[in-house]
Amino acid sequence: MGKANDVQFERARPRIWDRLYPYLSILPALIIIALFTVYPFVYAVRISFFQNLLTKPRSHPFIGLQNYEEVISSYYFRSALTVTALYAIAVVLGVLIFGLGVAMLLNSNIRLANGLKIIILLPWAIPTVVAGLMWKWILNSDFGILSGILYSFGLISSYIPFLANPTLAKISLVMAHIWKEGPLAAIFFLAGLQLIPKELYEAAKIDGGGGWRLFRNITLPLLRPIILIVIVYETMTAILVFDLIYVMTGGGPADSTALLSWFAYAEIFKSLNLGHGVALAIIIALITLVLILIYLRLLKTEEINV
Amino acid sequence: MNNKVRRSLNTVLLNILAILLIVYIIGPFVWMAAASIQGENELLKKPPNLIPENPTLDNYNYVFTGKIPTAYEVKGQIRSRISQEARLIGPAVKNSFIIAISVMAINLFFGTPAAYAFARLRFRFKNPSYSFILASRLMPAMAIAIPYYVIIRTFHLLDTYLSLIMVNSVITLPFTIWFLTLYISNIPREMEDAGLVDGCTPFQSLTKILVPMMAPGLVAAGAFAFMTSYNEFLFARFLTQTIKTQTGPVIIASIAGNPDVSYSLISVCVTLGLIPPLILAISMRKWLTEGLSASVTYH
Known part of the structure; x- marks a missing residue:
């Protein structure tokens, strides 16, 4: 579009261009995303209505909702649902408490706070598989460093098999999960804390509020939107967790750390039953969706009340 | 006292x-x-x-x-x-790096104009397409892993960089677009308005006026995309078959799954594999923290 062009021509062209421009700018991204979302989703739903055993690659009879029925009535569904719920509750609470505590520490005026700010994001930045692997080793029952340290201080007489005991294995997983996900929550909460005007605290102090009362009456209510974001986000990561369990426990011992998402993997890659695995994955998606809708509902009513 | x-x-x-x-x-x-x-x-x-x-x-x-x-x-x-x-960790980190850099470039190249359109321009189907892009992230990876595998196999793209770059772009683009849309919405419009009066097209006001102003946001968005795809494991495990494309997490998980492996050698692999994300996290700390903070405090 050189300037020497005919004036009319120059005006007519930008107008069409202007009208098309927004569509052209979102289209590439939209196409890439749609291609890898809509089609796979439809495909997954279709698979879930057919019998699809990887051991019988040539026969895929239509069986309606039978995959869903079989998954729900399977030996593992109830226990896995309980384990998933327990895990999600523990992770969400753990991340909330860790995140809030760390954020307040980072926001305090101690000298170590600056050092902490440099390292706090490190666990968040690394692959989850690697984080799981590091913790698996630290907790190892034969040469793990955690047992090693406790042993050399004389706190224990023999190494603790953290990952071989059903209860300890769950606690270990939650601890590793908090290590990986907690820092992000801490940064979110810190951002929220820094927005709270200092005058609010000062005014409250004059009125004679103690530390706990300041926290309950000022900090918590003002952080409420961020708390809800963290709850939604962490519920999702907890329900969908896979990498961490894959490396740390493999669902064991005796399925004690096998969440629903683990069984979706096991159905596909261990039992080679694609139909079951995908049906379970869709059930998990629905559970997540329902939870998110409930949270969003809560978020809305909160906004009206405040 | x-x-x-x-x-x-x-x-x-x-x-x-x-x-x-x-x-x-x-x-x-x-x-x-x-x-x-x-x-x-x-x-x-x-x-x-x-x-x-x-x-x-x-x-x-x-x-x-x-x-x-x-x-x-x-x-x-x-x-x-x-x-x-254990000796594969070098090539694996290289693969991760190539994929992550490409994903980052795609995110910035396609994500920025899309975010600009969502933040500043008026057009039909704006809200539905924005919601669709955000909602696409709610799908659990496990449900679409198998369809992804089938699609990629149909196009004979298994074990290629291209397949992993595509998949990781799909995973990261919604966040990039959402994040940059928020970022642009929080930049005052005056400069662009002045540009428009001077006869800038929307494209020119994006590239000449906005992009220089939003450099920190672009750096943060790029770093997020890089890290997400550098760290991605599930799809990388399905879609790669040989060391030609296997990424760091895939190799590390596979070495660690071997019960006879030497622990000091795994530590070497892990240490080497962690160097890129740790350097990135420390050097980009300020932008990352600002970006993350912005994503929960902007509205």
């Missing part, structure tokens, strides 16, 4: 908490690095040494050159623990 004592007690308590937290956060990293410069025998002692007694670079030497560490020749039976696979 009483108040002063209480305050200094408080500070001591906070410092103790901070030290415990520092140990919890960086302990695993430090131990991994310490383990990577020890011989296998030293590592399996009960209890192990926190500070290596005979630090050695032999393990690294093995990974890079294939020269078997002397520590393994002391006891014959441990030699079987030498895993050839």
Whole structure:
């Protein structure tokens, strides 16, 4: 579009261009995303209505909702649902408490706070598989460093098999999960804390509020939107967790750390039953969706009340 | 007086908490690095040494050159623990790096104009397409992993960079677009309006006016995209078959899954694989923190 062009021509062209421009700018991204979302989703739903055993690659009879029925009535569904719920509750609470505590520490005026700010994001930045692997080793029952340290201080007489005991294995997983996900929550909460005007605290102090009362009456209510974001986000990561369990426990011992998402993997890659695995994955998606809708509902009513 | 004592007690308590937290956060990293410069025998002692007694670079030497560490020749039976696979970490990190850089470029190249359109322009189907892009992230990876595998296989793209770059772009683009849309919405419009009066097209006002102003947001968005795809494991495991494309997490998980593997060699792999994201996290700290904070405090 050189300037020497005919004036009319120059005006007519930008107008069409202007009208098309927004569509052209979102289209590439939209196409890439749609291609890898809509089609796979439809495909997954279709698979879930057919019998699809990887051991019988040539026969895929239509069986309606039978995959869903079989998954729900399977030996593992109830226990896995309980384990998933327990895990999600523990992770969400753990991340909330860790995140809030760390954020307040980072926001305090101690000298170590600056050092902490440099390292706090490190666990968040690394692959989850690697984080799981590091913790698996630290907790190892034969040469793990955690047992090693406790042993050399004389706190224990023999190494603790953290990952071989059903209860300890769950606690270990939650601890590793908090290590990986907690820092992000801490940064979110810190951002929220820094927005709270200092005058609010000062005014409250004059009125004679103690530390706990300041926290309950000022900090918590003002952080409420961020708390809800963290709850939604962490519920999702907890329900969908896979990498961490894959490396740390493999669902064991005796399925004690096998969440629903683990069984979706096991159905596909261990039992080679694609139909079951995908049906379970869709059930998990629905559970997540329902939870998110409930949270969003809560978020809305909160906004009206405040 | 009483108040002063209480305050200094408080500070001591906070410092103790901070030290415990520092140990919890960086302990695993430090131990991994310490383990990577020890011989296998030293590592399996009960209890192990926190500070290596005979630090050695032999393990690294093995990974890079294939020269078997002397520590393994002391006891014959441990030699079987030498895993050839450990030597794949170099190429694997390279693969991760190539994929992550490409994904980052795609995110910025396609994500920025899309975010600009969503933040500033008026057009039909704006809200539905924005919601669709955001909602696409709610799909659990496990449900679409198999369809992805089938699609990629149909196009004969298994074990190629292209397939992983595509998949990781799909995973990261919604966040990039959402994040940049928020970022642009929070930049005052005056400069662009002035540009429009001077006859700028929307494209020119994006590239000439907005992009220079939103550099920190672009850096943060790029870093997020890089990290997400550098760290992605599930799809990488399905879609790669050989070291031609296998990424760092895939190789590390596979080495670690081998029950006979040498622990000091895994530590070397992990340490090497962690260098890029850790450098990125520390050097980009300011932008990352600002970006993350912005994503929960902008509305």
